[in-house]
Amino acid sequence: MLFVEYPGCTTCQKARKWLEAQGMTYTSRHIKEENPTEEELKLWWERSGLPLKRFFNTSGLKYKELSLKDKLPGMSETEQLTLLASDGMLVKRPILVGDGFVLVGFREAEWSEFLGNHD
16 A cells, blocks of 8 residues: 655654554655655546545645635646646645555544455
């Protein structure tokens, strides 16, 4: 599994601790140093089944700075993916990418239920 995180993010730290407590193996990737590409984001979005808006870090400073709450509804999916790929700090984290699934943001109950069924 690929664990895309920002190490300073407390939610990412909780998710990492949870993965380790479950004995799960994963490869970690620093989202700011190695931002997901537009192709990766498109694939993850399609695989996740989530609305594209869920991939945005809506509580981040960059999101607010760019007034994305007002701009996103008028942007095409391609424009949104390009924007996400331009700066890792715009991307919701952590992201857990596994064989045939993508989990965005950490909700212990959701991860527990999902990963418990996908060993």
